[in-house]
Amino acid sequence: MDMDRLVATMRRLALAGGEAIMEVYGSGDLGVEAKADDSPVTRADKAADAVISAGLREAFPDVALVTEEQAATHSKVADRFLIVDPLDGTKEFVRRRGDFTVNIALVEDGAPVRGVVYAPARRRLFYTDASGASVEEEGPFGRAPGRTTPLQAAHPGGPLRVVASKSHRDAATDAYIARYDVAGIVSAGSSLKFCLVAAGEADLYPRFGPTMEWDTAAGDAVLRGAGGRMIDLGTGGTFRYGKPGYRNGSFLAHGPGVAPR
Structure with missing residues (x-):
């Protein structure tokens, strides 16, 4: 192409x-x-x-x-x-x-x-x-x-800057965020969350609620092109597309230098 x-x-x-x-x-x-x-x-x-x-x-x-x-x-x-x-x-x-x-x-x-x-x-x-x-x-x-x-996803060191959903944040997300030393949590909607991590404005974006591949693919592409990564929290591996029904499981989007927990 x-x-x-x-x-x-x-x-x-x-x-x-x-x-x-x-x-x-x-x-x-x-x-x-x-x-x-x-x-x-x-x-x-x-x-x-x-x-x-x-x-x-x-x-x-x-x-x-x-x-x-x-x-x-x-x-x-x-x-x-x-x-x-x-x-x-x-x-x-x-x-x-x-x-x-x-x-x-x-x-x-x-x-x-x-x-x-x-x-x-x-x-x-x-x-x-x-x-x-x-x-x-x-x-x-x-x-x-x-x-x-x-764009360059980058973690400056120290506590993490977390971005989470405005409309879909839940107890599982809060429990996961609590595993980290967090400097602050920014609420944002839509695929902007991926872009904030890609731009180095946030370090971590966890998502436990239901999403579809059309919700994540473009933001994931931007994140990967900036040196970040999206992990499937069910398998621990890199997030994959073309799944049955185009349904996503829980995931973690993060920049380099951030160790998933």
Whole structure:
């Protein structure tokens, strides 16, 4: 695959998806509905998904596409696939807290090799470049990429800076965090948590609640491209993708120099 073209396409579509989201966000009519699992979906989820999925299918018709908002794609099985969460952090979106993202990633042989995470309300754009290294692009975001800053997950030493979910933090997460010497805990929503670790703004992100692969793949790609790692707490091994039903188990995302406990 032409990685320059892939990255350019994912960046363009993430920005377009973010624009569609913010149009709904500013309209006052979020169109909130409940899915079969009682999780919320809004007009913004659907609008962003339409833009992104159409763009990916046009650009890469031979690559399997899995997207949260299209249940028919959830039974696909492929060694290489694109995976999309057009609006990660829908609860944050509905509550108007700003911590929601657009996630697009490419998975090959169980690993997320390229990804983009765009937080339109925060105006932060993270992605892996064609070489696989992670960067944050400075806004305003135009058709051509602006100035980028390389991302390097790094632990300065001493107590750890932990980032945890705003909407899904539970007792198991708190018990795990208690194993470490912690300098502070920051609450954040969506895949932004991975990006904070990738940017060296946090050291550790544990998650024990249920997630899906479209929630994590893009952020995981950005984290890996910045020198970080995501561990499957069930097996102790590196996190893998393409699991049955695209369901995740508990995991730990961390930067280098942080020893899992």
